[in-house]
Amino acid sequence: MPVTVIVGGQFGSEGKGKVAHYFAREMGASVAIRVGGPNSGHTVISEKGPIIFKQLPTAAILPDVQCVLPAGSYISPVILFEEMRLANFTPSRLIIDPNAVVITNNNLIEERNSKLGVTIGSTQSGTGAAVSARINRLGDVKLAGDDDSLKPYVRPSTPFLRERLNKNERIIVEGTQGFGLSVLHARDYPYATSRDTTAAGFIAEAGLSPLDIDDIVLVIRTFPIRVAGNSGPLSNEFSWEELTTESGSSFPIVEYTSVTKNIRRVARFDPEIVRQAVMYNKPTRIVLNHLDYLDVRNIAFQNYTPETLSLLRHFEEKIGSRIAYAGFGPDHLIPIKNSLKLA
Secondary structure, three states, rough: OOEEEEOOOOOOOOOOOHHHHHHHEEEEEEEHEEOOOOOEHHHHEOEEEEEEEEEOOHHHHHOOOOEEEOOOEOOOOOHHHHHHHHHOOOHHHHHHHHOOEEEOOOHHHHHHHHOOOHHOOOOOOOOHHHHHHHHHHOOOOOHHHHHOHHHHEEHHHHHHHHHHHHHOOOOEEEOOOOOHOOOOOOOOOOOOOOOOOHEEEEEEEHOOHHHHHEEEEEEEOOOOOOOOOOOOOOOEOOOHHHHHHOOOOOOOOOOOOOOOOOEEEEEEEOOOHHHHHHHHHHHOEEEEEEEHHHOOOOHOOOOHHHHHHHHHHHHHHOOOOOOOOHHHOOOOEEEEOOOOOOO
8 A cells, every 4th residue: 555654764853844744755655644743843844844744744835735634633722723824724624533632731741750851862742641641441531533623623543544545545654753862672761752753653543454555664863863862872963063063064054953942963874773773664765964064065966965975875885774865954955967887
């Protein structure tokens, strides 16, 4: 069945939002699914400039794409409605499964009163508390089907998705965070998010079958990041100042987290976490973002320099997989030609 799943291969912020929007457009997707909650932000470039989505899939800015928040979603209605306004989003294009969970004030208070912000660098969006409440099954969870503000959008999402798949229409599942943050598979547990972050986990949250997937896109970046604070080990960590100098940029390069607006930690490329992500997800394609961080000339040329191509081949050798696409800046993606021929 024609389902593409977008997965992060490191610790999040790999550029999945840009990639999900790109493939939704290029593959003519009729449906985009966003799983997870507002504890992660995905940036996409619209006609009005960049928009950071925490609830809607980035394909929401495409005019003919139906957007689905499935049962595996955790929803802040305030954030969702603001995103719909910013994106000039037509309400009829949104479907919310009745079993999606609404993040309540109690969830927010519980998480902000916890020590997770200090101990693991949690964004404290209430998502983790809502996940915990759902698993505890104590009857204190608010479902989307019980929220009056969401009722105009609520209907069972899986029958709708099955109808589209039976018509052979392409569906994009936009996963969140990165493999290295999976609560099941992270090598650095408990420095993890509250959910599984593999393609299999995203498909389960979307209400689809593993047999529906024909395309898994693993998104990685040249210099992996973690969020600020005590967010876990990060091999070969260095500074944004060093990265800026090595890239040849005349302007400072520095990143802030989409949700908390704190400066991210950054490190040199670590092939081991990517090899693990490949092993658990078995991607059909790999996208490498932030080639402009390797050499600022890449973004000026809107292509990769010969020196960068050599580095790409080095990365391929280290991770044991081909890299199919290269990303430059916030909105540019191109196929990579002459990638390494691996046995």
